[in-house]
Amino acid sequence: MTSQSIPPPPRRILSLPAIAPCESVSPSALLSSLLSLAADVSSSDSIPARCPTHRRAVREALRHVAILSTFFADIAGSDLPASAVLGLSELHVTLQRLGHLLRDCSRRGARLWILMNSGRVLSELRVLLRSVAVALDVLPLDSLALSSDVRDTVSLLSRQAWKADLKPDPADERAAEAVRSALAAFAGAVPPDGVELKALLRRLQVRSWSDCGDEIAFLEEQLLDYSTGDDGEAVLLGNLTGLLVYCRATMFKADGVEARKEPRLEEQRIGGLNPEAFRCPISLDIMAEPVTISTGQTYDRASIVRWLESGCLTCPVTGEKLRSAEFVPNSAVQRIINQYCHYNNISAAGSNSGSRKRDLAKTSSPQSPAAAGATRMAVAFLVGRLHAGSDGEKNRAAHEIRLLSKSSIFNRACFVEADCVPWLLHLLSTPDPSTQDNAVAALLNLSKHPSGRAAIFEVGGTGLVIDAVSEGLKAEAKQNAAAILFYLSSVEEYRKEIGEIPGAIPALVHLLRRGGYRGKKNAIVALFGLLLSPGNQLRAVAAGAARALVDLLGDEREDLVNDCVGVLAKMAERQEGADAILAASPDVLQSLVGVLQSSTSRSGREYCVSVMLSLCDSCGAKVVGLLEKMPLLMPALYSVVAGGPPHASKKARSLVNYIHRFHDQEDFPSAAALPPPPPAAQDRVVHAR
CATH class of the missing domain: 1.20.120 (Four Helix Bundle (Hemerythrin (Met), subunit A))
Incomplete structure (x- = not known):
């Protein structure tokens, strides 16, 4: 039933599987x-x-x-x-x-x-x-x-x-002894012998920054597998990773940014993709092994096999009868999914490669004193380059910090403790786009750590981050700066002061209008965080946030639409926000009903109901009368009442009752707000059994 060319699953290093010939073979x-x-x-x-x-x-x-x-x-x-x-x-x-x-x-x-x-x-x-x-x-x-x-x-x-x-080989034994000597030095907080390390790297044919990066990437992937298993193996992997991090930071300074320039551009493209496109239409999980059938549609191998074995010989998406039950691996989609998983720190192993995130909690402490010592020495070296290096050295140091702080809580803490944040903030005003981009990305990683957020705020870096949102030299710098504001807004004290900076919310609204997918996404979540401070509601209205959000309700990317509706729900809680939403577009209610009807996200549907309910509360008959005339609304609301979570079901029930009461009242005052529905009105809702 399946194609013969489907590749086997990935093999762990030094596992040596073999298939024995059948007994009847000639x-x-x-x-x-x-x-x-x-x-x-x-x-x-x-x-x-x-x-x-x-x-x-x-x-x-x-x-x-x-x-x-x-x-x-x-x-x-x-x-x-x-x-x-x-x-x-x-x-x-x-x-x-x-x-x-x-x-x-x-x-x-x-x-x-x-x-x-x-x-x-x-x-x-x-x-x-x-x-x-x-x-x-x-x-x-x-x-x-x-x-x-x-x-x-x-x-x-x-x-x-x-x-x-x-x-x-004797040379191998000498190289292994050099490794053990370096690890002992790291454990004692003593710099290792540089001559020995260079000889070791020559022996291993690790000749460049890229070679060293490949070694680190392999070890980190192995560490992910072993971190819940053999502690001794995890310690060895952590030690070797620390050693190579130190070597890459201190011995391959000449080709760091240049050697990784093109891969990073590819990563930026991959990072902007919508993960919903990677989901199997049958299972709705990110595809672990995408295969293409005769109609040209792509599915996860396990899902389409179950579909065919159940006797269904039609394409699940198009309904077209299959000319053949065979399928072939879609290596292009597989490669993109693997790159997306790597970019977003998602493990590509297992039956659902997109579902298991890297457990960052396990990176909060080093595997050993040697690993900790190696990391701290590399951090000290890089911060020194930020402080006293040439322009090129500062750029390479920021790039290295960006990489090392991406997926390790311990590394982030080390950089913050070493006073890295002020020097990175200083680079935000550089005229070099690459340096600014690396500095913003590094600050984004550090802002994910509580001490990193405190460091940015306490040294007065918020204004520089806002400037990067509005005036960043690259689109990536703008969107990453918006993400920094999102993490800063998670602290109540910070979100209030960020909102009081005149250009903060307007910069996010501008990015929401003009940015790419990732820029819009980061601007939306940053706005949501800032709106948790009541004083920022009016500022968002004044900056035109409602119009920008409503304009995105027709976007084809469902996750972006759901995020927009979430922010609108927050804005609609206040009268000024509700008025701004209604004034944003004459078709805003129709757009909300369309999202409610088509969204596959429970949270997105609940946000839609919340927006419409708040608009009814604030604007009364003007809104209810329009909603009552929309035939697609009531079936969608009953669906939420019957199958939604309790909180969403309660909101949908209240909205249904608003509409029923409006329909039943002959002399409804057109300008007055509707009072809350009486308890008896609850009986009008039909419950699914």
Whole structure:
């Protein structure tokens, strides 16, 4: 029913899965597969060059595979006895696992981890080579049509494989000792030997800022998996991450921003995408394994398989009858989803790759004293560059701070404690767009920490952030500055003072009108936070927030519309806000009804009901009369009454009763506000059973 080309799930490093051939496989088919498998492994001539560690062991393994390849070629075409299937099957499994191991040893980004797990790597390799010896011993070599040279070589290989005594390269041992020495120095708050660290990085072929970043990214991903498991492994991963963070910050200062410029531009595009587009139309979860069916629609693999297996042979979206029940992986969508998950710190592992967020709570403390020491030394170095570096060094330091503070609470606390915030605020007035962008993004990350918010506010940085919202040199700087205001507005004292700054709310309203998706999104949530202070309601009305929000009710992005309705609900609680909403557009009520009818979000529907209920409370018959004439409103309200959460159901019931009372009254005063409905009116609502 499914396509043959669906890829297997990702494999954890040094896990060596293999699929055994079926028992009924013919010897000739098995031999053909072995030839292909051995050629795939032995043709990787570049593996030793890409393996900075364990080179002797890797070469020895490749020598074994080359001899086996010759052996397979020598018996190809000859009649093989059925008794050969067992030995050949064992070789098939062993070669699969050996291929995984060699690829892991040459894996980009995993070099330091492989070095520090040398014992495990060599142990796995010994087991695999001895598995080769076992399989060769099981094979009936005397019954095979082998040339004498090949027979002698295979017999010698079997004896050597049994006795294989793989040991670490001396250079690997020296490199591992340099790592342990550096970690001990970090634990004692002493800078490590720079010469030793440079030699270590040369040994690992970590030659650039980007190489170091790849190593850090790999370790952080591994740490995510191990953080709830083996504590010893988590400590090792944390130590190695701290070491590489220190190296990247202090030893690769020349190419930091430049080396990452294009990937960061790609990240900015990815970060502005609407995650609703990644959801499977069947399950409504973000797709873990997107596949495309014959109609061109894309679904999550597990969901469409269940759909087809249930006997449904139509496209769930279009209703079109499927020409074929096969589907193919949509690698383009998969790549975009993976990039989106990485950009937003979402784990891509598991059956629902978009549903499991990284648990930042586990980053509030370091894994060990060594990891803490390495981080603090890197932080001190970077803050020093912000203070006394050249313009280029300040930009690179801000960029590094931006990265290190993105997904670690401990890192954020370290930067705040090191007085990083004032220097980053100083960079907001720079004429260089890249430097300003990096500084704003770094401040955004620090504003997520309570001490970071306090630091920004207490040094008078709020005005500089507002200036960045209105006059930022890049769109990304403006939208990130708006996000900073959102985090600052989470503190009651701060939101009041932010609102009193003359340009604060107008800057957000302007971004709401002119910004891109992420800019609008951040401006909306920042406005919502500021409106929690009663004094900011009138300021938002004066700045034209109601008109800007109402104009977005027709936007195609549902999450943006729901956020807008949430802010309108807050504004409508006051008479001035309700009047401004009604004056914003003659079709505002119709737009609200449309959102209520079409929204799939419970909170969005509740916000719609709240807005209309507040408008009825504030403006009376003028609003109720218009709502009563909208035929689509009542079914949508009854849906909320019957199936919404209690709070939303209560609001919807009140709005229904308003409309019923207006309909029943013959002499309703057109200018007066409606009084609250009497308790008896509740009986008019039909409850679903």
